Amino acid sequence: MMHALSYIRSSINKLRRKASAALCTSVAAAAILSATAVPAYAFQEHAAPEGLYIHQLGHILFALSMAGLWRGIKTSRLWTSRAWRLIAAGAMVLMIWNCTVFTGHLLSPNAVQAIEGQGPAISRWITTVWNITRVDNIICVAAMLCFLAGLKRIERERNGTPQGQVQEK
Numbered sequence: 215m216m217h218a219l220s221y222i223r224s225s226i227n228k229l230r231r232k233a234s235a236a237l238c239t240s241v242a243a244a245a246i247l248s249a250t251a252v253p254a255y256a257f258q259e260h261a262a263p264e265g266l267y268i269h270q271l272g273h274i275l276f277a278l279s280m281a282g283l284w285r286g287i288k289t290s291r292l293w294t295s296r297a298w299r300l301i302a303a304g305a306m307v308l309m310i311w312n313c314t315v316f317t318g319h320l321l322s323p324n325a326v327q328a329i330e331g332q333g334p335a336i337s338r339w340i341t342t343v344w345n346i347t348r349v350d351n352i353i354c355v356a357a358m359l360c361f362l363a364g365l366k367r368i369e370r371e372r373n374g375t376p377q378g379q380v381q382e383k
Contacts, residue, residue: 270319277312280305297367304360311353318347 283305292298321344 266319270316273312273316273319277309277316280309280312284309295368295371297364297371300360300364300367304357304364307353307357307360311350311357314347314350314353318344318350321347 284302287293287298287302287305293302321340
């Protein structure tokens with residue numbers, strides 16, 4: 215029994231030394247990286263076309279996945295549940311959001327400038343559509359609210375709590 219306890223103590227001490235060494239190494243690495251860091255900007259301006267192409271491809275794939283989620287719920291037994299219909303509505307709204315953002319990227323200020331020579335009516339129309347696509351966050355928030363409402367309803371259904379009644383913890 216005493217041998218087992220001493221073995222456990224020595225193992226714990228070895229782990230402490232290894233953890234201490236790992237912590238020191240991590241702190242040193244963080245200090246070195248912080249001293250040599252360069253700015254990492256949150257927005258890609260899409261100056262090169264490759265970045266825009268990949269970004270647009272991401273919107274297409276995300277829109278297709280949301281359409282697949284909506285169709286999967288619609289064609290299954292889940293559609294009979296109000297909660298899952300709310301989640302499907304959130305997926306549909308995110309699909310609309312992706313289409314809106316995709317259009318906004320196509321109608322960037324550079325594209326608007328290139329089309330300005332086509333006539334003032336076309337230029338105003340494209341500028342108006344582009345400005346509308348700038349408030350895409352409203353659409354995204356609506357989708358998140360649909361997801362939240364669906365998840366809350368699933369929780370209520372699972373716990374058997376009627377709507378409007380607060381569950382005691």
